[in-house]
Amino acid sequence: MTARAVAVGNEQRDSAAFEVERLRACFPILERDVHGHRLVYLDNAASAQRPNVVIDAVSDCYRTYYANAHRGVHALSEQSTDAYEAARAKVARFIGAPDSHEVVFTRGTTESLNLVAQSYGRPQLEPGDEVLLTEMEHHSNIVPWQLVCEQTGARVRAAPITDDGELDLDAFAGMLNERTRVVALAHVSNALGTVNDIPAVVELTRARSDAAVVVDGAQAVPHMAVDVAALGCDFYAFSGHKMYGPGGIGVLWGRHELLAAMPPYHGGGAMITRVTFERSGYMAPPQRFEAGTPAIAPAIGLGVAVEFLESTGLDRIERHEQELLSHTMEVLNDLPWVRVPGHASKAGSARAAVVSLVIDGAHPHDVATILDEQGIAIRAGHHCAQPLMDRLGVPATVRASFGLYNTHDEVDSLVSGLHEVRRIFG
Amino acid sequence: MSDLRDLYQQVILDHYRAPRNFGGLKPNSCCAEGYNPLCGDQVKVCVRADGDRIDGIRFDGVGCAISTASASLMTEAVRGLERSEAEALLASFLALMTGDGDNGVPLGKLEVLSGVKDYPVRIKCATLPWHALRAALEGGDTETVTTE
Numbered sequence: 331m332t333a334r335a336v337a338v339g340n341e342q343r344d345s346a347a348f349e350v351e352r353l354r355a356c357f358p359i360l361e362r363d364v365h366g367h368r369l370v371y372l373d374n375a376a377s378a379q380r381p382n383v384v385i386d387a388v389s390d391c392y393r394t395y396y397a398n399a400h401r402g403v404h405a406l407s408e409q410s411t412d413a414y415e416a417a418r419a420k421v422a423r424f425i426g427a428p429d430s431h432e433v434v435f436t437r438g439t440t441e442s443l444n445l446v447a448q449s450y451g452r453p454q455l456e457p458g459d460e461v462l463l464t465e466m467e468h469h470s471n472i473v474p475w476q477l478v479c480e481q482t483g484a485r486v487r488a489a490p491i492t493d494d495g496e497l498d499l500d501a502f503a504g505m506l507n508e509r510t511r512v513v514a515l516a517h518v519s520n521a522l523g524t525v526n527d528i529p530a531v532v533e534l535t536r537a538r539s540d541a542a543v544v545v546d547g548a549q550a551v552p553h554m555a556v557d558v559a560a561l562g563c564d565f566y567a568f569s570g571h572k573m574y575g576p577g578g579i580g581v582l583w584g585r586h587e588l589l590a591a592m593p594p595y596h597g598g599g600a601m602i603t604r605v606t607f608e609r610s611g612y613m614a615p616p617q618r619f620e621a622g623t624p625a626i627a628p629a630i631g632l633g634v635a636v637e638f639l640e641s642t643g644l645d646r647i648e649r650h651e652q653e654l655l656s657h658t659m660e661v662l663n664d665l666p667w668v669r670v671p672g673h674a675s676k677a678g679s680a681r682a683a684v685v686s687l688v689i690d691g692a693h694p695h696d697v698a699t700i701l702d703e704q705g706i707a708i709r710a711g712h713h714c715a716q717p718l719m720d721r722l723g724v725p726a727t728v729r730a731s732f733g734l735y736n737t738h739d740e741v742d743s744l745v746s747g748l749h750e751v752r753r754i755f756g
Numbered sequence: 757m758s759d760l761r762d763l764y765q766q767v768i769l770d771h772y773r774a775p776r777n778f779g780g781l782k783p784n785s786c787c788a789e790g791y792n793p794l795c796g797d798q799v800k801v802c803v804r805a806d807g808d809r810i811d812g813i814r815f816d817g818v819g820c821a822i823s824t825a826s827a828s829l830m831t832e833a834v835r836g837l838e839r840s841e842a843e844a845l846l847a848s849f850l851a852l853m854t855g856d857g858d859n860g861v862p863l864g865k866l867e868v869l870s871g872v873k874d875y876p877v878r879i880k881c882a883t884l885p886w887h888a889l890r891a892a893l894e895g896g897d898t899e900t901v902t903t904e
């Protein structure tokens with residue numbers, strides 16, 4: 331096929347189910363050039379880009395009605411408070427939370443997970459208790475648990491994954507016992523794209539322990555419809571910046587009865603009922619966990635990002651990204667010098683559009699430099715998942731992660747970029 | 757504009773594919789490890805001195821083309837030098853990478869790495885083995901230096 335025929339074919343593929351060009355036009359940054367090439371942004375798992383509606387919502391807040399929330403009786407404060415709380419309600423609806431009081435705004439997934447570890451984990455963990463993780467966790471779902479285990483004498487265990495990069499559910503079940511107090515795992519692996527079967531994990535956990543199930547949803551929320559009630563977990567954490575929203579804002583969803591029984595995470599203003607030097611009374615959730623002035627404009631921007639995802643349609647986004655993933659796997663399969671460690675070969679395995687690859691004879695860091703020179707942004711490294719890299723037996727990988735605005739032409743650009751790597755290093 | 761051909765010169769690719777003085781670290785030597793937490797590159801440098809003269813130097817580890825070639829070229833350049841000469845060469849190499857002028861010590865073959873300075877995020881790859889060398893010369897024994 332000629333390059334032109336391929337391009338026309340790609341155009342049809344992109345537009346068949348999804349008007350990708352119309353969506354791309356919503357993201358101003360996608361128009362920029364990098365090193366003389368049109369930007370091909372394939373680092374969405376690290377951070378996605380923002381559409382105009384989100385940028386405008388944040389800027390509109392600062393330009394026209396910003397003031398501190400929950401603090402003043404004046405008009406601006408009331409308007410900011412309303413917009414901030416409306417964003418909370420949008421997020422709650424978006425993830426199927428039964429009650430918006432179960433949605434706590436945080437700085438991001440990392441803070442959400444630390445909050446659970448300290449406010450839920452620390453008061454009840456005892457020496458000999460266990461926190462069960464998996465081998466595919468991001469450092470932010472490992473280190474907070476190590477910290478709380480050091481504080482309490484509990485211990486961290488990690489359920490193994492298979493060579494196909496999937497959680498070994500039998501082994502996981504075998505590691506659950508009456509000492510397991512917390513099960514914490516990713517909904518979607520940031521390095522492999524593996525989608526974990528959360529309802530199955532919840533069922534196994536409930537049958538064998540009293541553990542709370544904490545789900546790191548950072549990589550799931552941008553790519554698929556998430557319903558926390560249907561998942562059956564106890565806590566769910568995610569970040570705004572990975573779901574086309576602003577940076578500096580994230581969410582912890584928790585079951586009301588659990589949140590209501592938890593002590594505060596940080597102390598300060600906005601989370602207390604009355605303070606004397608003898609003692610302070612704490613507000614009910616979510617305010618109890620939002621000490622200090624929150625990230626008001628970013629929260630409002632996150633609410634708009636949620637609406638953007640809803641109006642685009644997560645089912646359509648998922649279908650489009652799955653097509654990009656199959657296209658990528660198809661072409662990579664034809665390149666004998668590319669390996670995709672931890673990518674299930676068997677049918678029926680659920681993957682988000684994240685591909686970690688290694689190239690014979692070329693280190694990921696060098697691959698990243700050569701791709702960058704062609705305007706292609708990917709990530710090279712351990713992806714904050716060093717235990718997973720150890721498990722896969724690689725020091726690092728090259729990771730391409732797709733978003734709703736990526737195209738089949740960009741898959742082809744990636745592949746020709748990899749050929750350039752091969753030309754230099756071959 | 758920077759050009760990939762300046763970065764990935766044949767000499768660099770050659771030292772990456774077939775690193776010199778690699779592995780087989782001698783027991784009675786001073787070693788230090790360099791670690792780049794950003795990309796996970798790891799290099800261990802061991803030096804053996806006969807009085808003031810460095811009569812043996814080897815390295816081991818996993819790294820990208822730039823850090824591996826830099827380590828390999830470094831071992832060739834440093835072997836046989838007096839300690840003070842090695843330290844001067846080290847200063848000169850770091851100056852080349854940071855564009856901090858010229859301290860008059862000729863770099864010879866190490867000049868092939870000069871293209872790296874046009875790729876700021878890669879400078880740490882090139883300097884990693886040199887930081888490990890410095891730690892090893894200072895007595896080291898597997899302390900880890902990081903590039904951060």
Ligand SMILES: Cc1ncc(COP(=O)(O)O)c(C=O)c1O
Pocket residue numbers: 375376437438439440441468470471516518519520546548549569714
């Ligand atoms: C799976 C996963 N968990 C947690 C995080 C941490 O998110 P953040 O850095 O936004 O707190 C990330 C992203 O870096 C991630 O991919």
